[in-house]
Amino acid sequence: AESMTPESLPPHALCCFSSCSSWLPQRVALRGSHWQSSLLGFRTSLPVRAQPKKKKKVDVKKEQAQKERMKKKLKKLEKAAPELIPIEDFITPLKYTESSRVRSLPALSAEESERRVLLLKKWCLFKQKQDEAEKKAIKALVESQQEALRELQLESEELYQAAILRDEGLFPFEREGPSYTPPLPAYDPPEGKCIDITKVYTQ
Amino acid sequence: DALLASRRSYRSRPTHGIGRFKYLLPKEVPKKRKEKVQMKEISAGTEYQYGDINIQMTSHDLCLVEHFAQYVHRLCNRLSIRVNESYAMPTKTNEVLFLEERGSKMQLDAVLTTHQRVVQIRGLSSTFAPILLEVIQSSQPEGVHLLMKQHTEADFKSRLKARPELEELLAEMS
Numbered sequence: 001a002e003s004m005t006p007e008s009l010p011p012h013a014l015c016c017f018s019s020c021s022s023w024l025p026q027r028v029a030l031r032g033s034h035w036q037s038s039l040l041g042f043r044t045s046l047p048v049r050a051q052p053k054k055k056k057k058v059d060v061k062k063e064q065a066q067k068e069r070m071k072k073k074l075k076k077l078e079k080a081a082p083e084l085i086p087i088e089d090f091i092t093p094l095k096y097t098e099s100s101r102v103r104s105l106p107a108l109s110a111e112e113s114e115r116r117v118l119l120l121k122k123w124c125l126f127k128q129k130q131d132e133a134e135k136k137a138i139k140a141l142v143e144s145q146q147e148a149l150r151e152l153q154l155e156s157e158e159l160y161q162a163a164i165l166r167d168e169g170l171f172p173f174e175r176e177g178p179s180y181t182p183p184l185p186a187y188d189p190p191e192g193k194c195i196d197i198t199k200v201y202t203q
Numbered sequence: 204d205a206l207l208a209s210r211r212s213y214r215s216r217p218t219h220g221i222g223r224f225k226y227l228l229p230k231e232v233p234k235k236r237k238e239k240v241q242m243k244e245i246s247a248g249t250e251y252q253y254g255d256i257n258i259q260m261t262s263h264d265l266c267l268v269e270h271f272a273q274y275v276h277r278l279c280n281r282l283s284i285r286v287n288e289s290y291a292m293p294t295k296t297n298e299v300l301f302l303e304e305r306g307s308k309m310q311l312d313a314v315l316t317t318h319q320r321v322v323q324i325r326g327l328s329s330t331f332a333p334i335l336l337e338v339i340q341s342s343q344p345e346g347v348h349l350l351m352k353q354h355t356e357a358d359f360k361s362r363l364k365a366r367p368e369l370e371e372l373l374a375e376m377s
Contacts, residue, residue, distance in 0.1 A: 074372050081239040082363040085293045089265060089318060134338070138282070141334045149330070165250055166329035172352035173336065177262075177343050192301030192312065198293070203364040 085201050242359045243287065251329050255287060255354035258322045258339070262347040265318050271347055272320035275339060282335070285325045292319040292362065323354060 108116075153160040213219055248254030258275060262268040272289065279286050295317040300309040327335065336351070343349055 177347040195298045
């Protein structure tokens with residue numbers, strides 16, 4: 001009879017238990033079970049008015065005050081403008097600014113400086129030719145495209161209009177840069193892993 | 204009232220401008236107000252024009268990617284394509300570890316930094332877009348990864364610092 005659960009046992013079935021507790025005065029109505037807290041019968045309770053309502057008021061006020069505090073905090077945080085993450089490339093590390101060691105370059109001979117100037121001029125010319133070739137190529141491309149579109153327009157107006165519309169499948173466009181050497185045919189790379197150690201900035 | 208009324212400027216009198224003194228004080232430099240970082244409007248573009256497009260160049264080599272970004276910017280200037288912004292994304296650092304041949308310990312191989320530069324253009328016409336792509340591809344250097352995509356708010360937000368407190372509060376409120 002000791003394996004009791006509060007929900008399963010009805011109060012009046014435990015009269016035997018109450019009789020063991022001999023200290024109970026006979027004046028007090030025999031309480032059915034120790035699970036029934038009030039002196040009244042099963043499933044009744046005294047009309048309690050004062051205390052629970054007080055608790056509700058205090059709770060509501062506390063909750064409201066908490067909400068207002070949170071709203072104020074939110075407003076304060078939202079007021080601060082968002083900042084851009086500082087880019088480490090543009091910040092010179094301190095070790096290059098502190099030390100004051102200066103390199104003294106050797107004096108150049110006349111032939112050497114002459115050679116360098118001539119090399120610079122050749123490089124400028126090469127770059128100019130390259131740039132001009134690029135401009136010419138762009139011009140040729142644009143011209144041929146315009147001519148093709150004109151011919152298309154003469155052929156059929158519908159196709160011309162469809163050709164002029166923008167291509168949705170063009171973006172996003174991704175391309176890896178060319179490599180110096182092609183990949184080795186039977187290369188077995190060692191196992192390893194990459195850990196991201198980028199510094200996380202928080203405002 | 205009488206004092207205010209007596210402030211007439213007798214320009215012919217020698218006492219004209221007798222109370223002036225502000226011209227003697229040193230000029231005050233107006234206070235520099237911090238410009239708030241605000242997102243610019245993202246245009247969607249019309250049927251014959253693309254909206255905001257981001258040309259993102261990523262590489263491990265800093266100088267190469269910088270020079271390539273400068274070249275793309277100058278190219279767009281020359282071809283009279285409007286360039287909204289040309290900025291750098293924060294650098295990412297990666298530690299590369301590899302497993303030793305005889306042993307179970309991971310050995311540090313190198314610390315690699317990935318740099319990214321973005322050139323944002325607007326109003327690229329639909330007929331010129333493939334030509335521009337062709338030109339940029341032909342001059343793409345080794346090791347530089349090119350990515351062209353539409354600009355979104357998420358791209359802009361990735362440049363800003365994370366605000367964990369704000370997010371926490373927002374999560375609690377809702």
